[in-house]
Amino acid sequence: MKPEMSFRQITPEGPVSVTDIDLRALAEIYAEENVYLSVYLPVSRENEHVNRVFVNSRVGAIKKVLPADLRPEFEKTFDMAEELLFEPAVSGERGRIIFASAPDSFLHVYRLAVEPEKSLVLDTSPFLLPLARLRADYEDYGMLLVDSREARFVCIRSDIAEEKKHLSTDLMKKHKKGGWSQMRFNHLRKEAIKSFFSEVVENVQGTCDELQTRGLVIAGPGEAKQELVEMLPKDIQQNILDVIDVPMDISGDKLIEAGDSVLQEDEFESSLNRSKEFKGEMLKGGLAVAGVEDVRNALEQARVNVLLIVKGSSVPGWICERCQNLQANTRPPEQCDRCGGPTSSVNIVEELYELAQRTGAEVEFIEQRDFLDSDDAVGALLRY
CATH class of the missing domain: 3.30.1330.30 (Ribosomal protein L30/S12)
Incomplete structure (x- = not known):
């Protein structure tokens, strides 16, 4: 099936999440001949020479076996993609996927914040299996970084961190001599923290309702994050992937690294559970x-x-x-x-x-x- 006119040209300028790529629409496309070029490349200065060698080798191999009547169309298709293949990486870009077909005037260019394995395929449809594997490895998830003074809700999408909410509160400083009693001060401070957490819970609920994510990682120092977890609605608690200790001033890269580690463990458990379910159904003829x-x-x-x-x-x-x-x-x-x-x-x-x-x-x-x-x-x- 030929692609819809509105789906023939997609070339976003910056990195996108793999979950933004419409796999289902791409899977609907096919032709009767090998006219769809699919290219997956890691992108960096260090990879440029290796990428050129790889691309030239694959293009040469395809030309050797392609029927003579399809070579002109392949050359037109490759001309569409060639300059885009070797453009310098934009900020945050680590990988690039290109789907192209000159006969169907089809060109999709996706810049990614994650690295795909190198691949160059000419087929009757876009080659999607490497993209599917990336999507399985990099599902969207939320991270709530919190202590008793500050809360940041970040959505991690294919190693792109998108901050959705940032809340903070000015808690009372240590009281001076002649002020409130210590007991009174501690009570008021606890009430201020509880009020702040209530605001955080409300915002987390709203943000989670807006996003379709695999789950939520709660992160931060000390015991504040566990107190917050107990205040979250049951439906959000059930979607918590893990609660981890990290400092509030953790860098963006380290935050993503910590979250990805949790996600990979959750993916492993999910895969294992699916396998057990499958074996159980096979054993009972289900x-x-x-x-x-x-x-x-x-x-x-x-x-x-x-x-x-x-x-x-x-x-x-x-x-x-x-x-x-x-x-x-x-x-x-x-x-x-x-x-x-x-x-x-x-x-x-x-x-x-x-x-x-x-x-x-x-x-x-x-x-x-x-x-x-x-x-x-x-x-x-x-x-x-």
């Missing part, structure tokens, strides 16, 4: 299937609730670019046995991922050691 063929059939019937993909997996096969007939572990025939359309070699895992996006299924990347004692690269938890 709502789960394994293997490319069964998973493909379930996806085509929109029965998949969660697609499980083994990290780093790849399955060779072919697809018909006309009717989307998908076959694993076989070489592509000259024409599709279903509709007679053109076929091309594909990574079946990539195609299953795109099908999951089109049918609204969740995707979970899991470690091989947590999956099955077999060579299966994919499994699925079913809706029915």
Whole structure:
């Protein structure tokens, strides 16, 4: 399917979060021939020479095997992307993704604050699996940095820190001789802290309602953060990923590093739980299937609730670019046995991922050691 006119040109100037990239819309795009160029590169001065060598090597390899009738279109597509590939990095940019197709006047350029693995692919559709892995690794989450005087709510989006709220209060200083009694002073100070925390709770509730994040990390020095946790509404408490000790003057980079460590641990536990759920369903003959063929059939019937993909997996096969007939572990025939359309070699895992996006299924990347004692690269938890 060709991209909508409004979706053909996207070139934001600054770094974006991977969660801002519309994977579902990208997964809807495909052509009958190999006209979509996808490039993933880390971006820095140190990477520039390595990137040029890598790009030149891949472009040369593609030209050697591309049919003569498609070479002019590929050269036009590469011309669209080439200058953008090697532009100097903007502030905060560590990676760049480019999707381009001259025949469809399609050009998307995404500057990222995280580094992707190098990849350059020419295919019948945008190559999305590396982006999907990045998205799984860098989900949005909130961080509340708090002590008894100050609170900062920061949303971490692909290692981009966006401050949403900053509250502070002027607590009473240590009282002078002849002033209030110590007991009276301490009581008033506690009431001031409680009032401040009540304001923080109200703002956290409003901010969390506005954002769609994986969860919330509570951070700060001392015991104040734990007092605040106890005041938070139950629904927010249930979404707390962890409570960690950090100083209030922690640098932005260190704050992101601490939050990412929490998120990675939560991701690991989530993946492990999905694997256990999947194995349990398989053991009792429940709502789960394994293997490319069964998973493909379930996806085509929109029965998949969660697609499980083994990290780093790849399955060779072919697809018909006309009717989307998908076959694993076989070489592509000259024409599709279903509709007679053109076929091309594909990574079946990539195609299953795109099908999951089109049918609204969740995707979970899991470690091989947590999956099955077999060579299966994919499994699925079913809706029915």
